[in-house]
Amino acid sequence: MIRFIHYINQFFGQIGGEEKAGISPKMIQGSVGPGRLIHKLIEGQGEMIATLICGDNYFSEKTEDALQELLKWIAELKPDLLIAGPAFNAGRYGVACGEICKRVREELGVPSVTGMYPKNPGVELYKKHVYIIETTQDASGMEKAMSKMIRLGLKLVREEPVGKPSEEGYIPKGIKKNVLSNKLASQRAVELLLKKLKGEPFQTEIPFPEVDSVPPALPIRNLRKAKIALVTEGGLVSKGNPDHLESARATHYVKCLIGDLKRLSSEDFESIHRGFDTHFVNEDPNRLVPLDVLRHIEQEGIFKEIFPIYFVTTGVATTLENGRRIGKEIAHELKTGGVSGAILTAT
Amino acid sequence: MRLEIQNFEVRDIQFSDRTEYLKGVLFINKKELIDLVSIDRRIKEVDIQVAHPGERIRITNILEISEPRIKDGNDDGYYPGIFGRLVKAGQGKTNVLKGSAVFEIGRMPGFYGGVADMEGEGALWTPYSKTHNICILTEPIPGIERVEYGFALKQAGLKASVYLAKTTKGMIPDGVKVFDLNFPSKGFEGLSKIGYLFLLHSHGDSREPFIYGDNSRHYYPTLLHPNEILDGAIVCGHYNISMSIKNTTFALLNHPVILDLYERHGKELNFKGVVIAPEPTSLSEIRRTAMMSAGLLKDFLDVNGVIITKEGGGHTDVDLMQMCEECEQRGIQTVLIDNEWLGPDGTGDLPLLASSQNADAVISVGNVDGMIDLPPMDKVIGGSTMFDFNGDLQGTLNLPIRFIPNAISQVGLTYLTTEEQ
Numbered sequence: 001m002i003r004f005i006h007y008i009n010q011f012f013g014q015i016g017g018e019e020k021a022g023i024s025p026k027m028i029q030g031s032v033g034p035g036r037l038i039h040k041l042i043e044g045q046g047e048m049i050a051t052l053i054c055g056d057n058y059f060s061e062k063t064e065d066a067l068q069e070l071l072k073w074i075a076e077l078k079p080d081l082l083i084a085g086p087a088f089n090a091g092r093y094g095v096a097c098g099e100i101c102k103r104v105r106e107e108l109g110v111p112s113v114t115g116m117y118p119k120n121p122g123v124e125l126y127k128k129h130v131y132i133i134e135t136t137q138d139a140s141g142m143e144k145a146m147s148k149m150i151r152l153g154l155k156l157v158r159e160e161p162v163g164k165p166s167e168e169g170y171i172p173k174g175i176k177k178n179v180l181s182n183k184l185a186s187q188r189a190v191e192l193l194l195k196k197l198k199g200e201p202f203q204t205e206i207p208f209p210e211v212d213s214v215p216p217a218l219p220i221r222n223l224r225k226a227k228i229a230l231v232t233e234g235g236l237v238s239k240g241n242p243d244h245l246e247s248a249r250a251t252h253y254v255k256c257l258i259g260d261l262k263r264l265s266s267e268d269f270e271s272i273h274r275g276f277d278t279h280f281v282n283e284d285p286n287r288l289v290p291l292d293v294l295r296h297i298e299q300e301g302i303f304k305e306i307f308p309i310y311f312v313t314t315g316v317a318t319t320l321e322n323g324r325r326i327g328k329e330i331a332h333e334l335k336t337g338g339v340s341g342a343i344l345t346a347t
Numbered sequence: 348m349r350l351e352i353q354n355f356e357v358r359d360i361q362f363s364d365r366t367e368y369l370k371g372v373l374f375i376n377k378k379e380l381i382d383l384v385s386i387d388r389r390i391k392e393v394d395i396q397v398a399h400p401g402e403r404i405r406i407t408n409i410l411e412i413s414e415p416r417i418k419d420g421n422d423d424g425y426y427p428g429i430f431g432r433l434v435k436a437g438q439g440k441t442n443v444l445k446g447s448a449v450f451e452i453g454r455m456p457g458f459y460g461g462v463a464d465m466e467g468e469g470a471l472w473t474p475y476s477k478t479h480n481i482c483i484l485t486e487p488i489p490g491i492e493r494v495e496y497g498f499a500l501k502q503a504g505l506k507a508s509v510y511l512a513k514t515t516k517g518m519i520p521d522g523v524k525v526f527d528l529n530f531p532s533k534g535f536e537g538l539s540k541i542g543y544l545f546l547l548h549s550h551g552d553s554r555e556p557f558i559y560g561d562n563s564r565h566y567y568p569t570l571l572h573p574n575e576i577l578d579g580a581i582v583c584g585h586y587n588i589s590m591s592i593k594n595t596t597f598a599l600l601n602h603p604v605i606l607d608l609y610e611r612h613g614k615e616l617n618f619k620g621v622v623i624a625p626e627p628t629s630l631s632e633i634r635r636t637a638m639m640s641a642g643l644l645k646d647f648l649d650v651n652g653v654i655i656t657k658e659g660g661g662h663t664d665v666d667l668m669q670m671c672e673e674c675e676q677r678g679i680q681t682v683l684i685d686n687e688w689l690g691p692d693g694t695g696d697l698p699l700l701a702s703s704q705n706a707d708a709v710i711s712v713g714n715v716d717g718m719i720d721l722p723p724m725d726k727v728i729g730g731s732t733m734f735d736f737n738g739d740l741q742g743t744l745n746l747p748i749r750f751i752p753n754a755i756s757q758v759g760l761t762y763l764t765t766e767e768q
Contacts, residue, residue: 164766165767165768172767173767174767175693176687176689176695176714176765176766177717177765177766178714178719181763184607184761185603185712185762185763185764186760187603187607187759188710189604189607189684189710189759190604190616193652193653193654193680193682193708196708197541197651197652208699
């Protein structure tokens with residue numbers, strides 16, 4: 001019998017909605033919620049050993065704590081397969097499913113499958129690492145998704161060859177394989193050009209990752225009257241991270257009060273960024289957010305004043321989509337705050 | 348300009364005491380050919396071997412591939428300017444031993460040898476598993492410069508090609524293909540005017556082709572009649588660059604973009620001509636070359652659309668993108684052909700080393716870094732070791748696809764592409 005375990009969030013675990021999103025990991029024997037479907041679908045081939053439940057906020061804020069506990073249980077349970085979700089279009093849930101599937105496979109060698117709606121932010125982050133079955137936006141497609149997840153999962157357990165994304169229903173992993181077309185490349189080129197010239201829809205065979213080009217703002221006309229702000233992606237937060245900025249894969253930004261501080265003290269500020277060695281910044285936070293130097297220049301009268309708040313997010317494995325949104329939101333706050341120039345420091 | 352390609356089908360090749368072509372069989376006097384090639388004092392240990400489709404043979408240390416050809420009806424020879432007399436290519440009658448190929452084989456540190464299997468999994472990746480291959484095996488004399496050995500190999504290959512094709516002089520071909528852009532047609536009016544912009548590698552000796560015998564780096568962008576390319580005006584001159592990112596002479600003579608455009612000429616499109624351009628090494632030269640090339644296409648050929656191909660490694664993605672932008676800015680719609688750089692496992696994020704928002708229609712000829720497995724073969728022609736590869740070449744091989752001649756072809760002579768999985 002193949003031993004299954006199932007990972008779900010507090011909502012599908014029937015503990016509660018957003019108000020319960022902070023709950024720590026729990027292990028329940030047998031199946032819960034959508035796990036009953038697994039139980040039904042695998043009848044005769046396997047058994048549901050346990051269901052692991054974790055609150056979405058708990059997982060995203062205390063990722064390492066949550067994983068440590070979950071991985072410990074999974075190691076003890078010795079499952080043959082982990083099914084996570086499906087998470088449909090729930091962002092934090094999707095990221096949690098992706099992360100646990102990846103870690104279980106990489107650290108314990110247990111095959112794993114999850115399911116998500118293609119626009120779930122978890123897809124971009126994890127499609128290269130784990131099999132993600134494409135699902136509907138909401139739970140209406142639960143049964144269909146689950147049966148595909150199980151079919152693929154069983155193949156992984158039995159080490160059978162996995163078919164193409166279109167055959168198995170998983171989201172393409174972003175891995176490009178060399179294959180033979182039924183037409184010569186030159187012929188495809190001529191046909192593509194004729195389509196393009198006729199104004200018909202056409203598809204490139206080499207899409208480029210989208211790269212924005214940002215037109216620079218005009219120079220500040222009168223620096224002496226300018227209000228200057230500090231912005232960073234370096235994860236520098238008030239000590240203790242009271243606003244729960246993610247240490248990686250940020251989904252939001254945090255505002256830190258500078259007031260009339262002369263410099264940022266290592267007693268009060270720390271970087272929780274997971275993408276660089278924070279050692280030097282934590283010794284002197286001004287080397288990431290250069291308040292000390294800026295204050296000096298302010299006193300010389302070179303510009304008028306420093307905006308009393310600095311903005312911070314974490315730029316590591318942050319999705320392009322989240323990065324764009326965060327940038328827009330910060331720019332909006334700067335604009336409404338009458339800021340005419342900003343210094344952006346990156347790690 | 349009218350070119351008649353007279354094809355003589357080769358169904359078998361046998362060694363004999365007389366070199367002749369009889370009813371689909373090419374007979375070769377081995378000693379005569381060896382003696383002919385051995386005249387060149389820059390090479391030694393010359394041998395001739397033949398590999399047929401379906402044989403469990405692996406050809407190794409392949410440096411260049413050409414096709415046996417000769418001008419019928421005159422004594423100009425072939426490959427003008429580099430082997431034959433310097434005359435304009437692309438007109439008159441050309442005899443081809445179709446279904447055969449001549450391989451230049453040799454070993455030298457710094458030269459990138461190719462590997463072609465005549466049977467099994469590996470045979471699927473290369474068009475040369477379907478041709479009867481005459482392999483010219485050579486060794487460099489001690490102390491010879493790389494560039495000199497390259498010239499010697501070139502002469503050996505072209506000499507053999509012409510020597511073999513001479514057997515067809517004055518004979519009746521199995522089939523004739525006529526290439527003439529100016530045939531009378533009433534249908535040209537509504538057709539899209541299409542050009543071909545052919546970028547040729549020009550990164551120094553042994554890293555660039557010859558155009559009428561001279562290195563590509565000595566050329567500015569220029570108009571060329573497509574027939575000239577189909578008839579030997581350009582010959583491969585690269586030896587220290589990998590098989591997959593250079594155009595073999597065989598691929599140039601059977602240039603698939605030109606053949607496909609000809610095929611549809613007067614029916615689906617109006618094929619206006621070819622611009623060839625070098626690929627210089629500095630950005631300012633690249634920009635100037637792109638501007639001049641697009642100018643020729645717009646102001647002289649007056650095209651609405653163009654296919655652009657490049658030759659060489661990642662550096663030349665810059666040339667390709669500059670060309671694309673210059674054309675699109677002049678209202679010429681572009682389609683590009685390029686290979687991708689995605690790492691051995693295909694997970695790379697940036698497929699090309701340069702990109703452009705204008706490059707919205709690119710044909711992929713495969714991931715250069717992709718790995719393939721080849722089964723062991725019964726026999727190896729070309730030696731069981733290569734300078735740029737560790738291992739016994741007769742056995743099971745796991746190697747990047749860039750070793751296989753024309754598995755990746757930047758002029759599009761391949762079925763290879765990539766698929767996201």
